[in-house]
Amino acid sequence: MRFTLRRALAVGAMLTVLGVVTPAVAAYSQDDPRSCNDLMGADTPAYVVCHWLAKPEEALGVAMFWLSDDGANLKGASPSDGQFIDCSAPGSSCPALEGEEIGGDENSPYPEGAEDGGAPECEAGQQCSVDGTGEGGDGTPRRSELSGSATPSASPTTTTATQNFTTSAQDVTAAAQTPAGQAVTAAKAAGVRVWLDTELADDWKAGAEGFAAAVKRIGALAARPEVAGIRFTSQLGYNTTFKTDEEVTAFVTAASAALRQAAPGKRLGAHTVVPELACGAEEACKTEMRKRYPLVVPEKVESLLSAGRVDQLSLDTGLLYGGYETWKINAEKAQRNQWIQVRARSWDVLAQVAAEETGLVGQVTPEQVATRASTPVMDGAAQQVNLWTRVQDAQGTVKRLTAWDELKKLNPIKRRLAAVYNPTTPEVDVAADLKKIAENFSQVYLTTA
Template sequence: MRQFFSGVTRREAQFTAVGVGLALVVCMPLLAKADPGMIRGNGPADPGAEKALDVQRGDSCRELLPDDTPTHVVCRWLTPPQDAAEVAAFWAADDGANLEAAEPLSPTAASTVRPSRSATTSSISSPVPTASPVESMPPDADPSPSTAERPSTEAIKAARAAGLRVWVESDLADDYLAGSTRFRASVDALAETARQPGVIGVKFADNLAYSGFTSSDDVETFVQQTTAALRQAVPGKRLAIGVVVPELGCGAATACVTAMRAKAPLVTKKLVEGYIQAAAVEQVYVSNGLFASAYRQHRLRDPKTGAQQPITPAVATRAQWLNIKALGWDTLAQVSSREYGLAHGGSTAPWDEAQATAQLDTRIGTVIGLGVPTVTLWGHHAVDGGRTYRLFDADLANNPMWSQLIRQKLRERLSVVFDPRSTEVGIRQDIAALGKVAGEIFIVV
């Protein structure tokens, strides 16, 4: 940089600094009005509790990031518009002396602390009630290979006919904890299904370590052994895991972070990063849309008014994905969202057009707008706690949410989870209907 600036005259430096300042003052507020990647009509899911960012004032999102966020992470502005003139004046002062004296920043150590491989905890009980899909975790029960084989084969064929990218998935954690014999048989059965034509990948864990495991070492051993076995059994297939990290939705609310870590001590962000590294899979799906009532018990400061506001689903979603960007997990694998909050109980959806728009803006628009490549929708005729959850209405009838998804034409950004043993009408009919919105399907085996 010294060589570069030695060739720049003092007058050229002044013109450059003033030009940059004018660009920041005049152009950036205009550019900030466009928010590419968001679903049309994006707005808060809870208008009474949340307000849109004031782009003219350069609102920050620092209140959504915890204290240990790396300093290189910026939320919206390199320089807020109201500060741009002051920045330009600094560089132009004294005939550009500050600009001529500028040097590169000195290297700094990485600020992300790696998890200890010896971290352990006592046995964990599942603390989440089963009242609704946004509060509970999906069931882990897996059918025997002989029960799953025929429906899975039919579903794979139907998905290929509908032009869907096909994954197969099963949560092998319980099989691993049950012992080597059952684990080996389950891996072999999953691999056999994955060898069918058209299958591109295998997802072998969901909400990893939220329950069942008693130590982080055991979780890492599980993902390492499973990845190695599947690499050998189905070479060339993409591998994936699903994780849940409750504290990520807390933002900078330290009391919320503490409570979430106590609720699920084996899925803190540091430990989950260790699992992702140990697994060495191609894709990681982070659960979204859970713990809504737990988040609402905590407050974040509104950056404009200073008032305390509840952590609504919209706030939690944005905080989670800003935190994931800050953690840099996309350098370890492709990181996508698995959304649980759009499924409804009963025969018909509870939302009108406006409410459906708010839900989609919060749970899909915000996530895609923050650079997440895909969103997977859970809840197509999914039975949990004795209750059936749906994305459609009963018998594949459209509702305001599903109709909007069709109109938005986000097919290549959306995936769905499908259990061939639990359908609205039938395997082929259900998959054909799902294929109008999604370009990818995860078939539960």
């Protein structure tokens, strides 16, 4: 269906939409002549349905109508007459236009003091926002976005707007001489695109001074053209760094605003785990996962994407290989559930979605490589897969990526494969390691302090 959809979109016709509905609607859709549920897997949850807006043959007819006779119908089409409101008519209500007088009566939608197109001044102790974007004009979040309190947060974000995170040419030159900078140079020589993989959460919690220093350091590294983006946090909301939703939102807001200033034009990424997604339609499983991991329920993660502060979301697959046995959900089903959920929520519209895979280190089978490295991409849920080249467990045991030959077989999706590599722990040396990585991957996430 995906290939048919792509062809149809080329001539401007949408064929299908995937939505989330109630089980009752799903049952009804089985008799719907416009249902395309037969194109989905047998284990697809009941509340995920497929419905043709225009069947392939219908879409072809639509396209031919507009394209036939050298587009005569399209050329002859005229704009709709539309519907207009006479603002002078009794009972009509129209928005004020620029230059018009704004009334200040009690029924006016404008705040008191906004006459003549101006904005009211903040009273002492207030924090005002008038640009209507969900942020203040200086990039700081509104109070309502951080908490329900009328008192501004005492977190480090209160100083972000007044700090200068820009880097100088001298900073960029100096950063290029550091081990991390030399790793970026080696990656460029190997022909792979670079993401910087760092953690700013601890710096942010430590205070404004340390946070600013960390942002400038990573900004100086990212200023080079070969750096595509910065992943500024891992396990966001899943680990114990943050205790509340307000902390998570405040940190992401501050980090995004600072990095947009320090490294303009670079994409920003975050890594996390959303355990509930692997539950599929199992309600008891979803309830338990929400109780265990309240900061990473799907709607809270989605809110960060909707705000535009993250350009790429990496979803870890580590939990998919255990932890769901109580509900008889094995690893394969957990993985399929997760990516069906991601696809149904259309997160790829809000940000690029990547699958983070740590389970291919050590001895693995060809089947495991093929499934874990390609399924999220082939299913159309993730745009890329990030594979770790080295994993050290809590006991200090190190496992390394060994499936290099198997990965070569995935050359058709090489552009969608990225390696997560720490240049401070090379296997041979950084240049040699990156040259080997370039054989199977088109991108590399360089772990930096």
